[in-house]
Amino acid sequence: MSFIESVVARAKTANRHIVLPEGKEPRVVRAAAIIKAEGIARLTILGKPDEIKKLAEQEGVDISGIDLIDPETAPNFAEYAKAFYELRKAKGMTEEKAVETMKDPMYYGTMMVKMGAADGLVAGALCTTADTLRPGLQIVKTAPGVKTVSSSFVMEVPDCQFGENGVFVFADCAINIQPDAQQLCDIAIASAHTAKNVVGIEPRVAMLSYSTKGSGKGEAVDKVVAATALIKEQAPELLVDGELQADAALVETVGRLKSPNSPVAGRANVLIFPDLQSGNIGYKLVQRLAKATAIGPLCQGFAKPINDLSRGCSTEDIVHVVALTCLQAMN
Numbered sequence: 001m002s003f004i005e006s007v008v009a010r011a012k013t014a015n016r017h018i019v020l021p022e023g024k025e026p027r028v029v030r031a032a033a034i035i036k037a038e039g040i041a042r043l044t045i046l047g048k049p050d051e052i053k054k055l056a057e058q059e060g061v062d063i064s065g066i067d068l069i070d071p072e073t074a075p076n077f078a079e080y081a082k083a084f085y086e087l088r089k090a091k092g093m094t095e096e097k098a099v100e101t102m103k104d105p106m107y108y109g110t111m112m113v114k115m116g117a118a119d120g121l122v123a124g125a126l127c128t129t130a131d132t133l134r135p136g137l138q139i140v141k142t143a144p145g146v147k148t149v150s151s152s153f154v155m156e157v158p159d160c161q162f163g164e165n166g167v168f169v170f171a172d173c174a175i176n177i178q179p180d181a182q183q184l185c186d187i188a189i190a191s192a193h194t195a196k197n198v199v200g201i202e203p204r205v206a207m208l209s210y211s212t213k214g215s216g217k218g219e220a221v222d223k224v225v226a227a228t229a230l231i232k233e234q235a236p237e238l239l240v241d242g243e244l245q246a247d248a249a250l251v252e253t254v255g256r257l258k259s260p261n262s263p264v265a266g267r268a269n270v271l272i273f274p275d276l277q278s279g280n281i282g283y284k285l286v287q288r289l290a291k292a293t294a295i296g297p298l299c300q301g302f303a304k305p306i307n308d309l310s311r312g313c314s315t316e317d318i319v320h321v322v323a324l325t326c327l328q329a330m331n
Contacts, residue, residue, distance in 0.1 A: 002156065003154075003156045003166075003167050003199075003293075004156060004293060004295065004320055004323075006200075007295075007320070007323045007324055007327065008038070008040055008319075008320075008323050010200075010323075010326075010327055011040045011041060011322075011323035011324075011326040011327060012038070012039050012040055014041075014326040014327065014329065014330050015041075015042070016041050016042070016119040016120065016325075016326040016329045016330070017041065017042040017043070017044070017117075017118045017119050018035075018041045018042070018043055018044075018118060018119060018120050018121065018122055018322050018325055018326065018329075019043075019044045019045075019046065019109040019112050019113065019117075019118040019120070019121050019122075020032060020043060020044070020045045020046065020109075020121075020122055020123070020322075021046045021047075021105035021106050021108070021109035021121065021123045021127075022046075022047075022105070022123055022125050022126045022127065023045045023046050023047025023048070023051070023052045023055075023068070023105070024047055024051070024055070024126065025125045025126050026055060026058075026059050027125050027313065027314065027315045027318060028045070028125055028318060029045070029052065029055050029056050029059055029061060029063060030059055030061055030315045031315045031316075031318035031319050031322070032045055032061075032063055032066055033056065033059075033061035033062055033063050034315070034319050035319055035322055036062075036063065036065060036066055037062070040319065040322060040323050040326070041322055041323070041325075041326050043066045043067065043322075044066070044067040044068075044069055044109075044112070044117075044118060045063070045066060045067070045068050045069075046069055046070075046071060046105035046108060046109050047068070047070065047105060048070050049068035049069075049070060052068050053068070069108075071102065071103055071104075071105055071108035072103050074108070076115075076117075077102060077108075079115075080102050080108060080111040080112075080115065081095075081098045081099045081101075081102040082095075082098070083111065083114070083115065084098045084101060084102055084107065084111060084139065085098035087138070087139060088138060104135075106123060106127060106131060106132065106135050107135045107139070109121050109123070109135075110135035110136055110138075110139045110140060110306065111139055113139075113140055113304050113305070113306065114139045114140050114304070119304070119305070119325075119326070119329035120304065120305030120306070120307065120325040120326070120328060120329045121136075121305070121306050121307065121325075122307045122309065122318065122321050122322050122325055123307075123308065123309065124307075124308040124309030124310065124311060124313070125309050125311060125313055125318065126311070127311075128311070129174065129175065129308050132306070132308040132309075133149065133175070133299070133306070133308060135306075136149075136299070136302055136306035137149065140302050140303050140304050140306055141302070141303055142301050142302060142303060143301060143302065143303045144303075146186070146190070146301045147182075147186060148176065148179070148182075148183045148186035148187060148190070148301055149175060149299060149300065149301040149302060150171060150172045150175055150176055150179075150183075150186065150187040150190055150191070150299075150300045150301055151171065151172050151173060151174035151175045151296065151297035151298060151299055151300065151308070152169050152170060152171035152172070152173070152190075152191045152194050152296060152297065152298050152300060153169070153170045153171070153173050153174075153283045153294050153295065153296035153297055153298070154167070154168070154169055154194075154198075154199055154294075154295040154296060154298070154324065155167070155168040155169070155170055155283065155286055155287070155292050155293070155294055155295075156292060156293040156295070157286065157290050157292040158290070158291060158292070160290070162250045162251070163250070163268070163269040164201040164269040167199065167201060167269065168269055168270070168271060169191050169194055169195045169199060169203070169269065169270045169271070170271050170273070170279060170282060170283045170286075171187050171188070171190075171191040171194075171270075171271075171272055171273065171279065171300070172187045172272075172273065172276060172279055173273070173276070173279035173280050173282070173283045173296070173297060174276070174279075174280070174296070174297035174308065174310075175276070175297070175299075176275075176276055177275065177276045177277075178275050178276070179274075179275065179276075180223065181223050181226035181227040181230060182227075182230060184207070184223065184224070184227035184272065184274065185227045185230035185231050185234060186301070187272060187300075188205050188207065188227065188231050188238075188240065188270070188272045189231060189234065189235045189238070190300035190301055191203070191205070191270050191272060191300065192205050192235070192238050192240075192270055193300070194298060194300055195269065195270050197327075197331040198298070198324060198327045198328055198331065201269055202239075203238065203239065203269065203270045204239045204240075204263070204264045204267050204268050204269050204270060205231070205238060205239065205240040205241075205264065205268065205270040205272060206240075206241060206242060206244045206249035206250075206264050206265075206268035206270065206271055206272065207224050207227060207228045207231075207240065207241065207242025207243055207244060207272050207274075208224070208242070208243070208244060208245070208246055208249060208271055208272060208273050208274060208278075209221050209224045209242065209243035209244065209245065209274060210245065211224075211243050211245065212243065212244050212245045212248045212258040212259055213243065213244075213258065213259050215245075215258070220274055220275075221243055223274065224242050224243040224274055225242065225243055227242070227272075228240060228241065228242035228243065239263050239264055240264060241259065241262045241263060241264040241265060242272075244258075244259060244262070244264070244265055244268070245258070246271070248265050248266070249264070249265060249266070249268040249271065250266065250268060251266055252266035252267065253266070254266065255267070293320075295317070295320045295321060295324060296321065296324075297309075297310070298321070298324055298325075298328070304329070305325045305328040305329050307321055307324075307325050307328075309321060
């Protein structure tokens with residue numbers, strides 16, 4: 001059984017309810033049909049029900065049994081608008097603006113998660129990352145003690161002896177452009193949590209750099225060194241090391257040579273990139289050149305699961321992210 005097959009199997013036992021706000025998107029409707037048919041999750045799709053049904057007919061898929069909700073005509077619309085007003089009135093929200101805002105499926109869907117009507121939300125096939133995350137930050141907010149919302153990709157590399165039999169967590173590849181040392185620390189701790197509680201592997205975290213243990217110099221290296229020290233202070237139970245070059249993190253012989261006393265070098269399965277540029281480039285190179293499956297991005301740090309798809313996502317990608325969102329909701 002491949003990693004993604006195991007994720008789908010675990011999601012089926014979770015019996016979670018996921019809301020999909022982008023009912024106008026054919027990929028979302030096709031994915032919903034697969035999710036329903038395979039019993040991966042219970043679903044609600046937001047939009048005009050007649051338009052969603054027509055789109056399903058055009059796509060030749062069966063979405064019978066899936067809840068279709070138009071936020072503007074939903075029976076709990078007024079309740080959600082009032083709750084949103086109460087959440088945001090200190091920030092200048094008015095009752096009239098709250099009503100208008102709640103007509104947006106992204107905000108309505110996020111309020112469903114906040115109010116317990118859904119266990120998680122998956123969007124981003126149409127919406128930008130900002131439009132997906134903004135309602136989450138305003139409504140669901142971050143988990144207690146968490147200051148940084150970040151993202152990770154679960155990578156499954158075929159025929160690979162590195163990582164956890166070819167399975168890795170890469171972060172941050174989608175949200176934080178130039179994280180400082182504390183944010184990099186937060187990203188690493190959140191990614192280790194994702195590895196352990198969602199992916200199901202014991203995390204061994206490598207803080208990546210162009211330097212290994214002082215072989216290179218510069219502000220970028222200093223940031224990774226400082227972040228590693230913060231992780232060891234704030235999460236002493238984690239197996240983490242840095243700064244490590246990618247080969248030292250992954251290849252046992254290189255790891256022994258460059259960092260002989262490291263608990264992680266040569267064995268890393270969680271790779272923390274120093275900035276968004278390197279993270280985004282890195283995961284896409286592995287995805288395309290190694291023919292890896294890249295599942296995500298998964299958002300980390302929200303009090304409840306809010307996940308942002310890539311706008312270039314496939315139908316299969318949506319199915320996989322929904323399955324992982326179910327596993328997030330279990331934890």
